[in-house]
Amino acid sequence: xxxxxxxxxxxxxxxxxxxxxxxxxxxxxxxxxxxxxxxxxxxxxxxxxxxxxxxxxxxxxxxxxxxxxxxxxxxxxxxxxxxxxxxxxxxxxxxxxxxxxxxxxxxxxxxxxxxxxxxxxxxxxxxxxxxxxxx
Amino acid sequence: xxxxxxxxxxxxxxxxxxxxxxxxxxxxxxxxxxxxxxxxxxxxxxxxxxxxxxxxxxxxxxxxxxxxxxxxxxxxxxxxxxxxxxxxxxxxxxxxxxxxxxxxxxxxxxxxxxxx
Numbered sequence: 001x002x003x004x005x006x007x008x009x010x011x012x013x014x015x016x017x018x019x020x021x022x023x024x025x026x027x028x029x030x031x032x033x034x035x036x037x038x039x040x041x042x043x044x045x046x047x048x049x050x051x052x053x054x055x056x057x058x059x060x061x062x063x064x065x066x067x068x069x070x071x072x073x074x075x076x077x078x079x080x081x082x083x084x085x086x087x088x089x090x091x092x093x094x095x096x097x098x099x100x101x102x103x104x105x106x107x108x109x110x111x112x113x114x115x116x117x118x119x120x121x122x123x124x125x126x127x128x129x130x131x132x133x134x135x
Numbered sequence: 136x137x138x139x140x141x142x143x144x145x146x147x148x149x150x151x152x153x154x155x156x157x158x159x160x161x162x163x164x165x166x167x168x169x170x171x172x173x174x175x176x177x178x179x180x181x182x183x184x185x186x187x188x189x190x191x192x193x194x195x196x197x198x199x200x201x202x203x204x205x206x207x208x209x210x211x212x213x214x215x216x217x218x219x220x221x222x223x224x225x226x227x228x229x230x231x232x233x234x235x236x237x238x239x240x241x242x243x244x245x246x247x248x249x250x251x
Contacts, residue, residue, distance in 0.1 A: 002152035002250050004198060006226045017227075023220035024230035028200045030250050031152040035201035038231030085233065116209050116234035126231045128201075 002031035007072040013047035014064050016040070026068055029131055034074050038085065038126040039065055040118070049119060054091040057123045058098040065125060066102070073132030079108040085124040089114040095123060146188050149251050154192045156247040158205070159185045160237070174211040174242045178218035181245050186222075194249040199228035203246040209234045215243065 007027030008015055017024050017037065027036040041057035042064055043050040050060050066076050086095055092112065100107070108127070117124055147156040161170040161180035164187055170180050186196050206215055212232060220227070228247075237244050 004200065004226075004250055023216050023223060024202075024227050026229070028226075028229045030200040035229040035248065037229040083231070085231070113233075118209060118212060118232075124231065126229070 003029075005029045007034060007036075007068065009064070009068045010071040011044055011067060014042055014044055014067060016042055016047070019047050027072060029072060032131055033080075034069065034072055034129045034131050036065065036068060036127050036129070038083075038124040039068075040121045040124055049121065051119075051121055054086070054094040054122050055098050057121065058095050058125075059101075061123060061125050062099070062102045065127065069129055074129045075132070076102055076129075078130040078132070079103075079127045080130060081128045082108050082110045083126050084110065084112040085115045085117060086112065087114070087117050087122045091122065147192050149192055152251055153200070154189065154194045154249045154251050156185065156188055156192075156245075156249065158244045158246045159188065160239070160241045160244050169239055169241070171240055171242075174206065174214045175218055177241060177243045178215060181243055182218070182222040185245050185247060189247075189249055192249075192251065194251055196222055197225070198250040199223060199247055200250055201229045201248045203231055203233055205233045205235045205237060205244040205246065207234070207237055207242045211242065 006025045007029055017026055024037045027034055039061050041050045041060040069075055144157045147154050159181050161177035163170055164184055189195055
């Protein structure tokens with residue numbers, strides 16, 4: 001039977017579900033894959049939300065996602081599927097411009113939707129990644 | 136629950152170590168009748184239905200890995216969380232809440248992946 005384990009970021013400030021008392025885990029490792037919860041732009045120094053332009057929020061969220069994946073022995077290179085939720089599809093190109101900096105080669109499969117987000121944030125990102133080699 | 140209603144999806148598919156569950160809504164598991172109600176009442180019913188599907192596939196709520204909790208309006212986020220935490224009290228699954236339009240005027244729909 002494949003094992004199931006909660007994944008948390010090494011930086012406690014980025015453990016948003018615990019800090020805001022929300023009923024989800026930052027991520028779950030299940031078998032060969034890691035499933036992450038949707039992530040908003042969070043300041044890694046304070047743990048507060050870090051709203052801003054689409055470019056800013058995309059960059060901060062993907063940087064935090066990299067930290068969380070690396071905390072679990074995985075990496076952005078091992079992401080297989082990403083779901084991106086943005087507040088307005090007009091910002092699609094602004095999101096993509098930053099996005100490609102993080103996935104310069106063989107980017108993961110991806111779906112993007114325009115949706116209603118919490119607290120005036122502009123982007124939320126979730127992903128599924130291969131677990132690291134050592135796990 | 137899906138069979139017999141002419142739906143084009145299976146209730147769930149088991150593939151390798153995983154069970155992929157089609158979106159679950161608040162229907163009566165015996166009759167298929169829609170139980171439209173408050174976000175709270177629909178969430179309780181949907182979670183119990185999800186439990187039935189998972190257990191039929193040899194899994195359980197405790198083996199959930201990822202959930203997409205879809206709600207009709209962001210304003211119900213806290214109402215969702217209040218019910219949600221009762222069903223996954225320990226080491227809850229990864230989750231994203233999507234605010235979307237849902238078929239048949241349901242207020243909530245749960246899409247899930249679990250370990251078999």
